[in-house]
Amino acid sequence: MELGKDSTLATGLRKVTSVKGISSSKHWSMKENLIEKLLLAFTLLSSILIFFIIFFVISRGFPVLQASGIHFLTTGGWDKQFTTAWLAGAKQNVATFGALPLISGTFYTTLGALLVAVPFGLGCAIFLTEMCPAWLRKPLESAVRLLAAIPSVIYGLIGLIVIVPFIARNFISNEMALKMIKICALDGTSLLAGIIVLSMMIGPVFITLSSDALMAVPRRYKEASIALGVSHWRTITRVMLPVARKGIMTGAILATGRAIGEAIALSMVAGSVANLPSPAHGLVFFLEPVRTLASTIVDNAEGMGVVSCESALFACGSLLLLSSVMLSVLARLVSSRVSREVR
Amino acid sequence: MQAAKNSCKIKVDNLSAWYGSYHVLEDVYMEIYPRSITGLIGPSGCGKSTFLRCLNRLNDLIKSFRSEGAVDFEGENIYERDVDVVLVRRKIGMVFQQPNPFPMSVYDNVAFGVREHNRQVKKIDLDEIVKQSLERANLWDEVKDKLNHSGLSLSGGQQQRLCIARVLAVMPEVILLDEPCSSLDPVSTAKIEELLLQLKNSYTVVVVTHNLGQARRVSDYLGFFLNGKLVEYDTAFGVINNPREKSTGDYLAGNFG
Amino acid sequence: MANINRNLTGHAACWFSGVLTLTICLSIIVFLIIKGANVISWQFLTENPQPSLQEALSGGILIPIIGTILLVGLGTLFAFPWALATAIYLSEYGGDNQWVNSLRAGIDVLAGVPTIVFAIFGLAIFTHPGLSYFSTMVEGVANAKAFGRSFLVSAFTMAMMVLPFVTKSMEEAIRAVPQTYKEAAYAIGISKWRTIYKVVLPAATTGIITGIILGVGRIAGDTAIVWLCLGGSMSMTGPQPWWIPQNWLDTMQNTGSTLTSYVYYSSPAGEGNSPNKAFGAGLVLIIIILALNSLVDYLGKFTRVKEG
Numbered sequence: 001m002e003l004g005k006d007s008t009l010a011t012g013l014r015k016v017t018s019v020k021g022i023s024s025s026k027h028w029s030m031k032e033n034l035i036e037k038l039l040l041a042f043t044l045l046s047s048i049l050i051f052f053i054i055f056f057v058i059s060r061g062f063p064v065l066q067a068s069g070i071h072f073l074t075t076g077g078w079d080k081q082f083t084t085a086w087l088a089g090a091k092q093n094v095a096t097f098g099a100l101p102l103i104s105g106t107f108y109t110t111l112g113a114l115l116v117a118v119p120f121g122l123g124c125a126i127f128l129t130e131m132c133p134a135w136l137r138k139p140l141e142s143a144v145r146l147l148a149a150i151p152s153v154i155y156g157l158i159g160l161i162v163i164v165p166f167i168a169r170n171f172i173s174n175e176m177a178l179k180m181i182k183i184c185a186l187d188g189t190s191l192l193a194g195i196i197v198l199s200m201m202i203g204p205v206f207i208t209l210s211s212d213a214l215m216a217v218p219r220r221y222k223e224a225s226i227a228l229g230v231s232h233w234r235t236i237t238r239v240m241l242p243v244a245r246k247g248i249m250t251g252a253i254l255a256t257g258r259a260i261g262e263a264i265a266l267s268m269v270a271g272s273v274a275n276l277p278s279p280a281h282g283l284v285f286f287l288e289p290v291r292t293l294a295s296t297i298v299d300n301a302e303g304m305g306v307v308s309c310e311s312a313l314f315a316c317g318s319l320l321l322l323s324s325v326m327l328s329v330l331a332r333l334v335s336s337r338v339s340r341e342v343r
Numbered sequence: 344m345q346a347a348k349n350s351c352k353i354k355v356d357n358l359s360a361w362y363g364s365y366h367v368l369e370d371v372y373m374e375i376y377p378r379s380i381t382g383l384i385g386p387s388g389c390g391k392s393t394f395l396r397c398l399n400r401l402n403d404l405i406k407s408f409r410s411e412g413a414v415d416f417e418g419e420n421i422y423e424r425d426v427d428v429v430l431v432r433r434k435i436g437m438v439f440q441q442p443n444p445f446p447m448s449v450y451d452n453v454a455f456g457v458r459e460h461n462r463q464v465k466k467i468d469l470d471e472i473v474k475q476s477l478e479r480a481n482l483w484d485e486v487k488d489k490l491n492h493s494g495l496s497l498s499g500g501q502q503q504r505l506c507i508a509r510v511l512a513v514m515p516e517v518i519l520l521d522e523p524c525s526s527l528d529p530v531s532t533a534k535i536e537e538l539l540l541q542l543k544n545s546y547t548v549v550v551v552t553h554n555l556g557q558a559r560r561v562s563d564y565l566g567f568f569l570n571g572k573l574v575e576y577d578t579a580f581g582v583i584n585n586p587r588e589k590s591t592g593d594y595l596a597g598n599f600g
Numbered sequence: 601m602a603n604i605n606r607n608l609t610g611h612a613a614c615w616f617s618g619v620l621t622l623t624i625c626l627s628i629i630v631f632l633i634i635k636g637a638n639v640i641s642w643q644f645l646t647e648n649p650q651p652s653l654q655e656a657l658s659g660g661i662l663i664p665i666i667g668t669i670l671l672v673g674l675g676t677l678f679a680f681p682w683a684l685a686t687a688i689y690l691s692e693y694g695g696d697n698q699w700v701n702s703l704r705a706g707i708d709v710l711a712g713v714p715t716i717v718f719a720i721f722g723l724a725i726f727t728h729p730g731l732s733y734f735s736t737m738v739e740g741v742a743n744a745k746a747f748g749r750s751f752l753v754s755a756f757t758m759a760m761m762v763l764p765f766v767t768k769s770m771e772e773a774i775r776a777v778p779q780t781y782k783e784a785a786y787a788i789g790i791s792k793w794r795t796i797y798k799v800v801l802p803a804a805t806t807g808i809i810t811g812i813i814l815g816v817g818r819i820a821g822d823t824a825i826v827w828l829c830l831g832g833s834m835s836m837t838g839p840q841p842w843w844i845p846q847n848w849l850d851t852m853q854n855t856g857s858t859l860t861s862y863v864y865y866s867s868p869a870g871e872g873n874s875p876n877k878a879f880g881a882g883l884v885l886i887i888i889i890l891a892l893n894s895l896v897d898y899l900g901k902f903t904r905v906k907e908g
Contacts, residue, residue: 029427035793036693042685043694043703046767049760050706053713053721060724123617131614140618143625149889150628151821153863154882158628160868161635161875200624207621233610254712261714264823268869294716301828304723314724317717324717328709401787406696433789443780446803456788459798506784513788 057321061314068096072315076100078274082300085308095308101276102316105191105290108277109270110259112195117203118252124203125210125248126236148204156268159197164188164269172287184275184289191277192286194270198262202255209254213247214240246334253331257324260294267295293320352377352517352547353398353435358412360393362405367393370412371573373566375517380539380548382562382579384555386599389568391551395519398549399435400428416517433460435517436510440525442502444494444509449486452494452505453477456513472512480508481538500531507538517547524557536561555595559583567591636883639876645884649834649862658874661881663835664862667751668820668885671830671858674755675819679762680812686763687770692796711764719828722757723749726829751852754829758819766815773807774800806899813899817892820885823860831855832865859885 065072075098085095128140168188177186217240225235241248271289274296279285291299293316303309351374360368368390375381383391393402400421402408413420421431433456444452453473457464464472473490477483482504486497494505503523510518520539524532539561542548552558558565562579567588575582575591586592593599647660686707694700726748777800785795801808837854841847857865859881864870866878 029791032791032793036689039685039689039693042682043689045682046686046763047703047706049763050710053710053717053760056725057717057721120617120620123614124621127614127618131611132618136618136622140622143622145893146629146890147621147625149817149821149886149893151823151860151885151889153821153823153860154632154886156869157863157867157875157878157882158631161879162631203621231607233607237610257712257714261716263714263716264827264864268864268867294714297716297720298824298827301720304720304828310724313720317720320714320717324712324714325709328712331712332705332708399787401783404783404786429789429791431789432787436789437787439780439783439787441780443778443784445781445784445799455785455798456790459790459794509784510788 054321054325057314058318061311061316061318063094064097064308064311064315065318067094068098068315072097072099073103074098074100076274076276078102078296082303082309082312085312086303086306088308089306094311097312097315099293099316099319101274102291102293102296103319104276105270105274106260106292106294108191108290109194109198109266109292110256112191113198113202113259114252114256116195116199117206117255120199121203121206121251121255122210122248124207125214128207128211129214130232130236130240144204144207147200148208152201152262152265153268155197155201156265159193159265159269160189163193163196164190167193167287176284176287180281180284180288184271184273186284186287187289189269189271189289190287191270191290194266194290194292195286197265197269198259201262201265202258205258206251206255209251210244210248213244213251216247217243249334250331253327253334257327260292260323260327261320263292263294263298266292267298270295272299293317350377351375352417353549354413354415355394355398356413356415358394358397358410358414360390360397360402360408360410362393363407367571368397368410369571373573373576375547375549376564377516377547378543378545379563380543380550380561381564381566382558383549383551383566383568384553384558384594385568386594387553390571391566391568392521394568394573395437395521395549395551398517398519399432399437401432401437403428433513434515435519436513436515437519437521438503438506438510438523440522442499442506442526444497444502444505446493446495448491449477449494449497449505450490453508453512456509460513476508476512477505479511479542480504481534481541482508498531500527500534503527503531503535504538507535507542511542515546517549518542520548520550522551522553525553532557555597567594569594632879632883632886635876635879636881639880640883644877644880649857651834652873654873658866658877661859661862661877661884664857664859664881665884667830667836667856667858668860668888670751670852670856671754671758671826672816672819674751674852675758675762676812676816678755678759679766679815682759683763683766683770683811683815684808686767687774688796688801690767691771691774692792692800707764707767711768714824715761715822716824716828718757718761719825722753722760722825722829726753726756749829749831749855751830751854751856754825755852757825757829758822761822761825762815762818765818766811769811769814770804770808773804773811776807777803806902810896810899813892813896817889820892821860821889823864826858826861827864830858830861832861832870833857834862834865859888 077098078101081095081097085097088095124140124144128137128144132140165188167190168186171192172186172188180186221239221243222235225239226232230238271291273289274291275289277285277288277290281288296316297313300309300313303313353373353375355371355373355375358368358371359366371394383395385391396402397410398414402410410422412422414422416431416435419426421428445455447455450473453476454469457469457472474483474487477486482501485501486492486505489496494502497505507518507523524535527535536557539548539550543563550557550561559579564577565579565582566576567574567582567586567590569590575586575588577587582591583595586595644660645665646662648662649664650659652658690700690704694703781799781803782795785799790798833855834857836851836856843851862881863878863885866872866874866881868875
């Protein structure tokens with residue numbers, strides 16, 4: 001059977017004789033349009049979600065923020081305020097709160113974790129890309145990926161079973177505890193425990209992004225430097241790290257975001273008291289319990305049934321949301337700005 | 344080499360085109376005749392590939408592309424508003440420079456277009472169409488035992504013939520080829536050229552090529568592009584032996600490339 | 601001379617960091633295995649948790665395991681079509697205009713929001729009477745409004761949390777499909793949607809599946825949303841027996857537990873009754889997550905081999 005253009009089968013496939021709009025094709029393009037509209041609807045839903053979350057969280061937190069004003073950021077007393085508001089129930093819809101201890105808790109834990117994770121993480125990233133012997137590379141990469149995959153509750157568990165008692169036994173003496181008894185109880189859950197656990201959690205993310213950035217440095221830069229007789233170490237610090245700046249900074253920003261938002265692990269190991277540790281206490285500073293904005297929400301979650309308490313928690317949530325939005329914006333700025341310079 | 348001048352398959356009328364502000368084609372006028380091979384030659388960047396892609400509106404995919412003028416296919420301008428571009432591309436098929444079979448089996452590659460255009464096609468008819476398309480592409484003997492193998496497992500030359508079979512399966516009237524042999528070895532190239540000479544008996548073929556020898560070997564008509572303008576267009580014999588323009592002669596002589 | 605010293609210290613510091621990281625990882629794994637493996641037994645995996653102050657009598661983790669599976673399944677069910685549709689639209693139809701680019705930026709921003717914020721958002725939203733279908737009124741404090749917690753609530757919240765992440769992953773996979781496949785399809789007269797459906801999506805399948813698996817991993821490992829939106833109850837609180845098909849909907853409208861909430865609950869931070877069992881559950885959780893990650897790696901290799 002010669003499949004010439006005139007056979008019946010051929011005509012069946014070539015329903016059309018002209019290329020202008022044919023009814024069969026109109027129905028066809030209606031279906032195409034419908035599908036495109038459907039996909040658009042889902043996409044719109046995504047963008048609505050983003051706006052709605054931001055709007056909702058901030059508007060629910062607004063009553064407390066408005067009532068407390070700047071005092072929200074500058075004064076403390078959260079625990080007492082929260083309990084009072086909770087007991088008052090629906091009788092009192094708005095109350096003032098002072099979240100300074102929470103904000104400082106977030107600040108200190110994040111700062112501490114970054115001070116630990118960034119140097120060690122960068123060192124590990126440099127090791128991984130530049131100095132690691134071949135047989136060690138795979139295990140180390142897998143180790144980093146493993147650490148990144150461990151859920152936060154397990155870090156919290158390990159911290160609670162290992163690190164907290166360790167701190168309690170070795171760093172906290174009875175006299176110390178007695179001295180501090182009026183301010184807070186020293187039982188091992190502390191700023192120090194929080195910093196240790198948090199740095200283990202944000203380290204892997206930072207290591208991965210930094211080593212990606214270092215591996216992306218074009219070989220010719222490194223070769224040119226070595227060929228000029230510059231030592232390996234100086235090549236790394238003077239040539240490669242500057243070129244990898246963008247990725248490393250992005251990694252640090254992402255790590256910061258992770259640290260600020262961590263709720264579960266810190267609620268387990270950093271303490272459940274809204275305490276404001278004071279550097280005036282000396283080294284005990286590190287051993288005092290703290291609570292962050294995020295872990296407060298976890299610890300005080302039962303307050304969600306009471307309007308004033310719920311508003312307070314959403315106020316914390318608003319601060320968290322704002323900080324994560326700012327960090328995202330910062331990360332984008334870094335990406336676009338630094339790349340122009342490097343070129 | 345006298346073709347019926349009264350029935351031209353495609354008439355390009357004052358076609359101009361821009362990529363953004365870059366003027367890539369300027370006032371091209373060309374008549375393409377059925378059952379013949381029209382070759383398009385010219386140095387790199389002269390606009391011949393852009394011109395080819397205008398013939399099946401594939402340039403629509405490029406956001407900064409803009410065109411003026413008409414491309415009449417059997418009397419109807421394909422650039423008019425109510426034209427269904429998908430139908431246009433069924434009738435005017437294209438084969439690309441780099442062979443690009445789908446990541447599917449040989450059979451599915453050829454059957455793909457057929458299945459899409461006619462959902463109710465019966466398996467037995469489909470088998471026949473696939474076989475005939477592969478035969479027409481001079482590929483059947485080499486793949487008849489390998490129909491279930493991936494299209495990507497064939498050699499470069501075979502992949503290109505597979506792409507031709509894929510186009511033949513949807514039964515177009517015009518086949519456009521954009522430098523189809525530039526990534527192939529001489530043996531595969533010869534096979535494709537032989538195939539083109541067979542295909543011209545049933546289809547209208549337009550080939551862009553940078554290989555002057557190939558242009559000489561296969562073309563009935565030849566169009567020479569330079570800097571976005573169609574400098575010369577006549578029968579292949581005429582262009583090669585009696586070029587009217589100096590630049591045509593220079594290009595053919597290899598004075599510039 | 602000073603340079604050599606600097607070199608040496610630099611190298612030493614890096615070696616130290618690398619070895620330290622490796623040591624920490626190994627210690628954690630070994631510790632988890634030692635603590636957890638003791639507890640894991642067939643009985644442990646198939647018994648339900650029992651309320652008891654004594655660890656030995658506190659049962660196993662069957663319900664938490666099922667809870668995790670249920671939550672992951674529902675969450676993925678809600679998130680997958682949404683993410684896929686958004687990814688397809690952004691990469692194939694969206695083009696390059698202001699709105700699409702700011703939407704992408706918005707998705708990036710959403711990806712950075714801490715899960716605890718999603719948790720209170722979800723919890724508060726589903727308190728609305730209009731959404732009361734999704735949970736049964738469980739608890740109310742005197743003079744306060746009741747709020748709904750359930751598997752459905754948690755699953756929706758999880759879906760929202762994981763959406764940006766999965767969408768980005770899928771969009772990357774779709775964009776990675778070579779342009780030339782699309783051109784080939786267009787050139788034989790295939791319409792846009794059919795090209796996407798029959799050529800682009802099949803080619804992007806492994807990448808899309810990778811996105812889903814990564815999403816699954818995040819849902820399985822998250823505690824904040826579970827703790828807030830599912831509560832800390834150890835057993836399914838719907839009508840019993842919870843596993844018969846008639847009760848499925850009710851079970852989903854009620855609370856229960858997952859591996860993550862079980863770990864939190866059993867640790868000294870929760871009730872603290874069975875810290876050892878917490879390790880057992882933790883080990884099971886990590887094994888599941890590692891299995892998922894290995895699957896992702898395997899699929900990654902599979903794609904590379906296929907494209908030769």
